[in-house]
Amino acid sequence: MTGPLVVRTREELRAATEGTIALVPTMGALHDGHVQLMKHARPLAQTLVVSIFVNPTQFAPGEDFDAYPRTFDADLERCAEAGVDIVFAPTVDVMYPDGLDATVSVDAGPLGQILEGAQRPTHFRGVLTVVAKLFGLVGPDVAVFGEKDYQQLTLIRLMARELCLGVEVVGCPTVREADGLAMSSRNRYLEADERQLAGAINAALRAGAASGREGGTAVLAAARAVLDEHGITPDYLELTDPDLAEPVPGREARLLVAARVGRPRLLDNIALNLGGN
Numbered sequence: 001m002t003g004p005l006v007v008r009t010r011e012e013l014r015a016a017t018e019g020t021i022a023l024v025p026t027m028g029a030l031h032d033g034h035v036q037l038m039k040h041a042r043p044l045a046q047t048l049v050v051s052i053f054v055n056p057t058q059f060a061p062g063e064d065f066d067a068y069p070r071t072f073d074a075d076l077e078r079c080a081e082a083g084v085d086i087v088f089a090p091t092v093d094v095m096y097p098d099g100l101d102a103t104v105s106v107d108a109g110p111l112g113q114i115l116e117g118a119q120r121p122t123h124f125r126g127v128l129t130v131v132a133k134l135f136g137l138v139g140p141d142v143a144v145f146g147e148k149d150y151q152q153l154t155l156i157r158l159m160a161r162e163l164c165l166g167v168e169v170v171g172c173p174t175v176r177e178a179d180g181l182a183m184s185s186r187n188r189y190l191e192a193d194e195r196q197l198a199g200a201i202n203a204a205l206r207a208g209a210a211s212g213r214e215g216g217t218a219v220l221a222a223a224r225a226v227l228d229e230h231g232i233t234p235d236y237l238e239l240t241d242p243d244l245a246e247p248v249p250g251r252e253a254r255l256l257v258a259a260r261v262g263r264p265r266l267l268d269n270i271a272l273n274l275g276g277n
């Protein structure tokens with residue numbers, strides 16, 4: 001198994017890429033969920049690039065930027081497993097040549113202020129800004145993101161379309177542990193007893209989805225009952241339509257949750273059909 005080529009600058013990238021390009025942006029600490037994104041992306045273009053960059057601007061002061069797991073050698077092995085051609089691992093100077101307080105950034109708009117954005121007001125500005133920069137540096141035809149961060153995926157899709165970036169944004173289903181816990185780099189922060197409890201987050205979503213036919217109030221009540229039973233108080237538990245607007249009876253909807261279990265905040269979401277007409 002030959003490993004991917006590691007490049008750190010735009011010039012090295014340009015010299016190494018050829019033909020159509022698929023990009024999987026990551027912050028490293030790669031797990032099976034990331035490997036699925038890479039495998040999904042592999043047939044979509046001639047060159048598959050994975051970026052590994054822990055982006056400082058999407059962390060607020062006091063969040064886990066310094067502690068965020070950095071596992072570069074193991075990450076390269078995961079990339080080799082998935083047939084990645086190039087790993088783009090830029091420095092902060094390459095990504096932010098004018099410094100972290102540069103004057104131009106991407107405003108996520110009103111959908112960036114709800115759900116995660118209400119808890120982390122500067123988060124999506126940081127995410128969209130770095131993704132826009134990665135699109136500019138890598139020049140992908142297609143970029144693949146996980147549905148686990150559903151609001152992030154929705155906002156990146158909107159950004160690509162509304163700013164005419166010419167990148168097709170593809171979402172991939174969440175990869176889960178046996179008890180339903182969504183895979184995440186932050187799951188490694190969970191202590192053994194917290195890990196056991198964490199499965200309740202997805203169980204709550206499944207209970208909510210199973211009540212879909214009874215309407216939105218029943219969905220939220222069923223999900224909250226499972227969280228209550230396990231002593232989990234969510235930061236939010238909300239039902240939206242697939243575009244994060246108000247849910248519409250009789251249509252598809254999304255149930256989204258975030259909750260702290262021990263040290264990490266865990267995010268998950270599920271699609272469901274809402275009853276009513």
Ligand code: PAF
Nearest residue numbers: 025026027055127130149
């Ligand atoms: O989902 C992530 O890992 C990050 O938010 C992303 C999209 C790589 C931007 O830093």
